[in-house]
Amino acid sequence: MAGQSNAAAAPVGTNPFLRLVAAISTLAGWCSAAMIVAAVGITCQMIFIRFVLNGSTVWQTEAVIYLVVAATLIGLPYVQRLRGHVNVDLIPLALPRRARMGLALVTLSVSILIVGVMLFYGYEYWHFAWDRGWRSDTVWGVRLWIPYLSIPIGFGLLLLQLVADLVAVVTGVEKPFGLEDG
Numbered sequence: 001m002a003g004q005s006n007a008a009a010a011p012v013g014t015n016p017f018l019r020l021v022a023a024i025s026t027l028a029g030w031c032s033a034a035m036i037v038a039a040v041g042i043t044c045q046m047i048f049i050r051f052v053l054n055g056s057t058v059w060q061t062e063a064v065i066y067l068v069v070a071a072t073l074i075g076l077p078y079v080q081r082l083r084g085h086v087n088v089d090l091i092p093l094a095l096p097r098r099a100r101m102g103l104a105l106v107t108l109s110v111s112i113l114i115v116g117v118m119l120f121y122g123y124e125y126w127h128f129a130w131d132r133g134w135r136s137d138t139v140w141g142v143r144l145w146i147p148y149l150s151i152p153i154g155f156g157l158l159l160l161q162l163v164a165d166l167v168a169v170v171t172g173v174e175k176p177f178g179l180e181d182g
Helices: 016-052 060-074 076-081 090-094 097-131 150-170
Strands: none
Touching: 016 060, 016 076, 016 150, 060 076, 060 150, 076 150, 090 097, 097 150
C-alpha cells in the first residue's frame, strides 16, 4: 500500500480562509441536524393528530418533505468537510506523489465546475419561484421560493467547501486525498 487513508475532518491549519469555511460548514451541519430534528418532531405530532385525536393534518407532510430535502442540501458542505462522501482511493493509492497531486487537482476542479453549474441552475430555479410567486398545489399553499432557497444555499456552501479543499491541497495544509506519501 502506498499510504493510509485519513478519514478525519479536513485540516485547516492556521489559514484564516480555511478556518472560516470550516466554521460555516460546521454551522450548516448544525442547521441541517436541527431541520432533521424538527422533521422528526413534526412527524410525531402528525402521527398523534391523525391516529390518537383522529384529526386531519394539512401542513405536516409537506413541511417534513421540505425540511428533509433542505437538510440534505444544507448538510452537503458539512459532510464534505468531514470527508463523509463515498471515497474510492484505489487509483490514488497506486499513483506516485506527483500524479496523485495532479489527480486531486483535476478531481477538485471538476467537482467545483459541476457544483458551480448546479448552483447556477439552482439559483435560477429559486429565482423563477420567487419572481413568479409560485405556490404549492396543496391546501397549505406554501410559497415555493422558501423551500427552494435551500438549493442555491446548499450548493453555494458546498462550492465554498470544495474551494477550501482545493486551497488546502494547493497550499499543503492537506495531502491529496488525505493520503500520506508512502
